[in-house]
Amino acid sequence: MAVPSRTRTIALTLCSALLATATATLPARAENAAPATSWEVRGPHGSPTAVVSLDPADGRPALAVGRAGRTVLEPSPLGLVTERADFSRGLTLTGRSDRTVTERYTVPTGKSHERSVRMTESRFRFRTAAGARMDLLTRVARDGVAYRYVLPDDQGDVVREASAFTLPATAEAVVSRYRADNELPFTRYPSAASAPAGAYSLQALFTTDGGHALIAESDLSGSYAGAHLTHTAGSPTFGVGLWNDEPVQVSGRLTTPWRAVVTGDLATVTESTFTDDLAAGSRVRDTSWIKPGAALWTWLAGGKEAGQSLAAQKKYVDYAAERNWPYEVVDAGWYFKPGEWEVIDPDWQTNSWMPELVRHGEERGVGIHVWLHYTLLTDPAEREKWLSTLERWGVKGVKIDFMDSESQERMAWYDDILAATAKHHLLVNFHGSTIPKGIQRTWPHVMTLEGVGGEEKRNNTAEQLAVLPFTRNVIGSMDFTPGAFHRPFRPNAGSDAGELGLTVLYESGIQNLAGTPESYDARPQARRYLEQLPTGWEETRLLTGDPGRSAVLARRASDGRWFVGGTFAGAARSVDVPMRLGAGRWLVETVTDGPSGLVRAPHVVRGGDTLTVPVVADGGFAALACRWYPGRTSCDR
Numbered sequence: 001m002a003v004p005s006r007t008r009t010i011a012l013t014l015c016s017a018l019l020a021t022a023t024a025t026l027p028a029r030a031e032n033a034a035p036a037t038s039w040e041v042r043g044p045h046g047s048p049t050a051v052v053s054l055d056p057a058d059g060r061p062a063l064a065v066g067r068a069g070r071t072v073l074e075p076s077p078l079g080l081v082t083e084r085a086d087f088s089r090g091l092t093l094t095g096r097s098d099r100t101v102t103e104r105y106t107v108p109t110g111k112s113h114e115r116s117v118r119m120t121e122s123r124f125r126f127r128t129a130a131g132a133r134m135d136l137l138t139r140v141a142r143d144g145v146a147y148r149y150v151l152p153d154d155q156g157d158v159v160r161e162a163s164a165f166t167l168p169a170t171a172e173a174v175v176s177r178y179r180a181d182n183e184l185p186f187t188r189y190p191s192a193a194s195a196p197a198g199a200y201s202l203q204a205l206f207t208t209d210g211g212h213a214l215i216a217e218s219d220l221s222g223s224y225a226g227a228h229l230t231h232t233a234g235s236p237t238f239g240v241g242l243w244n245d246e247p248v249q250v251s252g253r254l255t256t257p258w259r260a261v262v263t264g265d266l267a268t269v270t271e272s273t274f275t276d277d278l279a280a281g282s283r284v285r286d287t288s289w290i291k292p293g294a295a296l297w298t299w300l301a302g303g304k305e306a307g308q309s310l311a312a313q314k315k316y317v318d319y320a321a322e323r324n325w326p327y328e329v330v331d332a333g334w335y336f337k338p339g340e341w342e343v344i345d346p347d348w349q350t351n352s353w354m355p356e357l358v359r360h361g362e363e364r365g366v367g368i369h370v371w372l373h374y375t376l377l378t379d380p381a382e383r384e385k386w387l388s389t390l391e392r393w394g395v396k397g398v399k400i401d402f403m404d405s406e407s408q409e410r411m412a413w414y415d416d417i418l419a420a421t422a423k424h425h426l427l428v429n430f431h432g433s434t435i436p437k438g439i440q441r442t443w444p445h446v447m448t449l450e451g452v453g454g455e456e457k458r459n460n461t462a463e464q465l466a467v468l469p470f471t472r473n474v475i476g477s478m479d480f481t482p483g484a485f486h487r488p489f490r491p492n493a494g495s496d497a498g499e500l501g502l503t504v505l506y507e508s509g510i511q512n513l514a515g516t517p518e519s520y521d522a523r524p525q526a527r528r529y530l531e532q533l534p535t536g537w538e539e540t541r542l543l544t545g546d547p548g549r550s551a552v553l554a555r556r557a558s559d560g561r562w563f564v565g566g567t568f569a570g571a572a573r574s575v576d577v578p579m580r581l582g583a584g585r586w587l588v589e590t591v592t593d594g595p596s597g598l599v600r601a602p603h604v605v606r607g608g609d610t611l612t613v614p615v616v617a618d619g620g621f622a623a624l625a626c627r628w629y630p631g632r633t634s635c636d637r
Helices: 011-017 266-271 272-279 298-307 308-325 354-363 380-393 408-423 462-472 494-503 516-523 522-532
Strands: 037-042 049-054 061-067 070-077 080-081 092-106 114-127 133-141 145-151 158-161 164-166 170-177 186-189 198-200 202-208 211-218 229-233 237-242 257-263 293-297 327-330 367-373 399-401 429-430 446-449 509-514 539-546 550-556 562-568 573-578 585-594 597-605 609-615 620-627
Touching: 011 145, 011 585, 037 092, 037 133, 061 145, 061 257, 070 257, 070 509, 080 145, 080 229, 114 272, 133 229, 133 272, 133 399, 145 272, 186 539, 186 620, 202 462, 211 266, 211 272, 229 298, 237 509, 257 266, 257 272, 257 399, 293 298, 293 308, 298 308, 298 462, 308 327, 308 354, 308 516, 327 354, 354 367, 354 380, 399 539, 408 429, 408 539, 446 509, 462 539, 462 550, 462 597, 494 522, 494 562, 494 585, 494 597, 494 620, 516 522, 516 573, 516 585, 522 585, 522 597, 539 573, 562 609, 585 609
Parallel strands: 293 327, 293 509, 327 367, 367 399, 399 429, 429 446
Antiparallel strands: 037 049, 049 061, 061 070, 070 164, 080 158, 092 114, 114 133, 133 145, 145 257, 164 237, 170 186, 170 202, 198 229, 202 211, 211 257, 229 237, 539 550, 550 562, 562 620, 573 609, 585 597, 585 620
C-alpha cells in the first residue's frame, strides 16, 4: 500500500460518511475549512474498517470504525500527554507502513484451544511541532479494531490519555460501574449518552448500527497502569482514565496496552478471542504441566470450619475423586493457627496438615489448590518461601486474593507473581483482581480470574446472569463459581436446571463448583451431568441470546460432544434454541426443571433444527449433545 503524502487526501466512501458527523469531543471547524486528512485501514474480508484522521485545523488525531458502510464508532479522540510533550494535538503525519500479522497459537483455557490470527497492522508516525515522535499502531481483524501508542524516545511520565470512544447517538449501552475488583453489576441503558456520569469498567458493550462493540484492553503489564472508562452524562463519548489519575512512570521507550473494540454481530463478539490475539505470546516454554479442569471448591460448601479441618478436606477430596473431578480447592484458614482466624501460624511449614492432604489426593487422582492472601507474596524472599514450599509439597495451584488495585505498582506485582508461579509449576486463580486482558495467552498457567460478582455474592439478578456471557466472559476465563444449589438467595433459586447450565455458559479454566456434596447427591441428574464436564473446550458457539435477557452457548469437547448452557430472565416460557452443532443427526439430552426436580429428556434433531425447551421464571437449562445413531440413548461417557 502506498505511503500517502501530507497534502494528499484519499477519498473514501466510508471515511466521508463517518467523518462528516461532528462530535462534541472534536473541535468545531470553520465553515470553509479543508476536510480532515484521513487514512483507511482494512483487514481481512468481512472485517470492520478503521479510519485514522488528523484535523487540519489543530492536528488532533482521531479514529473511526465502521462495518459494511455503517458506523460502529464516530471519530474518537486519540493521543497521550506526557511530562514533556502533548501528543493529543498539533500533530503531523510523517509516514505510514503496513504489514499483515499472521499467527497460530495454543492455549489450555478459553473458548477454544487452537487459535488462528490474521490482522492488518498499520503504523502511523506522527510528530509534534517541537519534534517529539509518537507512533500509532492500529490493527484490524475480522472481529475487531485495536490501537496502541509507541513513544520511541523518552518523553517522561504519562500524565493522561486523550483516548476516547464516541458512540453513535442511538447506540444502546451495557456497562458496569468501575471498582478496583471489577465486581459491580452491569446495567443496560437505552443510549450511551443516557448512562450516568462516572467511571466504568473496560468491558463495556454497545449496540450500534454497524454491529455490537465491546470496548476492552489487552497486553497490560507493569510498564503501565490499568485503565477504566470515564463518562459525562448526556455525552455519547467514553474516555479512558488511568488508575487514580496517577501519572504512569516511564523510563525510556514506551509501548502502551492495546485499546480494543471487539465488533461484529452478537455471535462474533461473544465467540471472539480478539483480546487474547492482541496479547504477547506465551512466556511459559514448557506447558505440559498446565492442566485445566473442574474442582470441588470448599468455601461455600464448608466455610471457615472446613478451611481448618484436615478431616473435612479429605472428605471433599474423596467426593471429587468419585466424580472424576481433577481438583479440590482449600480456601482460607489452612495456614492459620488452629482455632484462630487470620493469625498465621509462624511454623506453618512444619505444622501444616497440607502435605498429608496432598498425599491423600494423589492416591485418588485429585490435585490440591490452596488459597493465599496476596500480601504473603509481595516480598520476594517470602514469595519464594511460600511458592517453593507449596511446590515441594505437591500442591497444584494457588488461589491468590485481595489485590484490589490496577495501579502500575500492582501490575508490576502481577508480572513478578506470574513469573514466580510459572517457575514453581503452580496454576493460578486470581480473586479480588483485575480482569483478563490477554493475560491467559502470555501466561497460560492462569486458569481463571474473578473480576465478577460471582456465586458467593448476594446481590446478583437474573439479568446479570444473562449479561455476563456478552461482557465479562468475552475477554477471558471467569471464576463465577457456579453450582451452589444450596444457596437460597441465588437469582435462579427456582431453577436448578438454570444453575446447572451456568457451569457451561460461563467458561473458566478451573471451573470451581461451589455446591456441597449433599446438594449434588440430592440432585442426581445434576451430579451426573457435572461428572461429564471436560477439562477444556475446542470451540464455542452462541446459539441465541440478548444481553441481560437471555443467553445460550454451546461448547464442544475434544470427543466431539457439545455441552449447552442457557439462562433466561423473566417469566416462565418455552424457548426456541437453534441447534447450530453441525450437519447430521444429534442426540440432545436436555436437563430442565420439573415439578419434582430435574428432568433429563432425549431429543433427536438435525443440525440447524430448532429445539423448544421449557424454562421456569428466571431459569434456564443444560444439555448434552452427541452424534446420534440407531439405538443410542445416552451421551454419557
